[in-house]
Amino acid sequence: xxxxxxxxxxxxxxxxxxxxxxxxxxxxxxxxxxxxxxxxxxxxxxxxxxxxxxxxxxxxxxxxxxxxxxxxxxxxxxxxxxxxxxxxxxxxxxxxxxxxxxxxxxxxxxxxxxxxxxxxxxxxxxxxxxxxxxxxxxxxxxxxxxxxxxxxxxxxxxxxxxxxxxxxxxxxxxxxxxxxxxxx
Amino acid sequence: xxxxxxxxxxxxxxxxxxxxxxxxxxxxxxxxxxxxxxxxxxxxxxxxxxxxxxxxxxxxxxxxxxxxxxxxxxxxxxxxxxxxxxxxxxxxxxxxxxxxxxxxxxxxxxxxxxxxxxxxxxxxxxxxxxxxxxxxxxxxxxxxx
Numbered sequence: 001x002x003x004x005x006x007x008x009x010x011x012x013x014x015x016x017x018x019x020x021x022x023x024x025x026x027x028x029x030x031x032x033x034x035x036x037x038x039x040x041x042x043x044x045x046x047x048x049x050x051x052x053x054x055x056x057x058x059x060x061x062x063x064x065x066x067x068x069x070x071x072x073x074x075x076x077x078x079x080x081x082x083x084x085x086x087x088x089x090x091x092x093x094x095x096x097x098x099x100x101x102x103x104x105x106x107x108x109x110x111x112x113x114x115x116x117x118x119x120x121x122x123x124x125x126x127x128x129x130x131x132x133x134x135x136x137x138x139x140x141x142x143x144x145x146x147x148x149x150x151x152x153x154x155x156x157x158x159x160x161x162x163x164x165x166x167x168x169x170x171x172x173x174x175x176x177x178x179x180x181x182x183x184x
Numbered sequence: 185x186x187x188x189x190x191x192x193x194x195x196x197x198x199x200x201x202x203x204x205x206x207x208x209x210x211x212x213x214x215x216x217x218x219x220x221x222x223x224x225x226x227x228x229x230x231x232x233x234x235x236x237x238x239x240x241x242x243x244x245x246x247x248x249x250x251x252x253x254x255x256x257x258x259x260x261x262x263x264x265x266x267x268x269x270x271x272x273x274x275x276x277x278x279x280x281x282x283x284x285x286x287x288x289x290x291x292x293x294x295x296x297x298x299x300x301x302x303x304x305x306x307x308x309x310x311x312x313x314x315x316x317x318x319x320x321x322x323x324x325x326x327x328x329x
Contacts, residue, residue, distance in 0.1 A: 040244050043288045110216050110257050135218035136261030143286030145244035145258070 042143025042162050049077075049157050050141045054131025057108045057116055064105050064131030070157025074182040076104045076175070077151040078127070079139060081111045082119035084147040090166035091123035097172065098126035102179060106130040109139050109147055150175070154182035220267035221260030227271070234267045237276040240293045241266070241283065250293065 044050075053065035062068075069075045078094060080087040098104050106127040108116055111134070120127075133139055142151065144162075152161040152175070160182040167175060225231040235252060241262065243254035251259040251266070262283075269279050283291045289298070297305060 038247055040247075040287050040290055042286060043284075044286055110261075134216070135264060136216050136258060137218070137265060139258070140261060140265055140283075140286070145287065 039164055040145040044143045044159050045162060049153055049159055052138045052141060054133055054138055057130040057132035062129045064129045068129060069153050072155040074155055074179045075153045076102055077153055078104055079107045079109060079144050079147055079149045081109045081147050082115040086166035087148045088123050090148055093167040093169060093172050094126040095124045103128055107133050107138060109133045110136055152178045152182050216257045216260040218261050218264030220264040225267050225271055230270050233276055234270040238263055238266050242291050242293060
């Protein structure tokens with residue numbers, strides 16, 4: 001029945017609250033200086049492309065289905081729209097890729113035939129096929145969170161790479177390398 | 185009296201800025217043609233189910249908002265997707281799963297129990313257990329006194 005012994009706290013314990021506060025402040029500072037990347041990438045990379053069939057966006061061009069892409073040769077699937085400014089920025093790079101013999105197919109999101117025709121006249125037309133995704137369902141099925149986005153699909157229809165945002169001139173070589181990888 | 189012209193020009197300037205801000209951007213995104221982006225389901229019970237799910241799904245474009253709150257076209261597409269699938273009899277959690285499969289956990293505001301997030305769920309239990317242990321010692325000591 002001895003009275004409870006009060007153990008004396010070690011001397012460093014008095015610095016503990018300050019230390020905790022400084023650690024917290026450092027954490028907040030890091031978070032402020034280096035904000036987290038909020039790009040939502042598709043988690044379908046390495047998985048087969050979901051099956052879809054889109055009607056033609058233009059009267060004189062075939063629409064796009066998943067079967068048109070898995071033809072044994074790698075394809076670029078470009079998700080774009082006439083209302084999208086960065087899509088105009090990447091247009092010369094897409095033309096260059098098409099010129100290099102890369103099959104490019106387009107999915108035009110929430111667009112109209114008139115606006116699309118004008119866009120292609122102004123910015124060039126690298127697309128073999130263009131599917132009209134007017135309600136945005138196929139965009140969601142592919143795990144795409146905006147325009148433009150470009151997918152590298154291999155010959156078996158597996159998604160190998162997703163490029164988020166416009167393809168800038170410095171990205172062309174990398175895209176070609178991804179296509180090369182996908183063809184092996 | 186010398187201050188009045190300055191105040192007037194300031195008013196004019198702020199008015200001009202306010203007007204300038206209301207001019208719509210040149211390139212307007214076409215609104216989605218998805219049927220249920222801005223239309224509720226006819227069955228109130230199903231609409232309620234859809235609404236509850238939409239409030240816990242993140243808009244991919246304006247990421248602080250749920251798709252129920254957001255007016256972004258992609259949120260409209262997502263709302264229609266949710267409503268059409270609910271109308272077809274799909275379970276809300278299956279739809280959430282379908283979206284997570286494509287966009288990762290980030291698309292859902294309702295936290296999922298995964299190998300990465302389990303400590304978040306385990307920690308409160310551990311803390312309560314620890315508190316109970318400490319309190320028991322305290323009470324024992326009190327009794328002994």
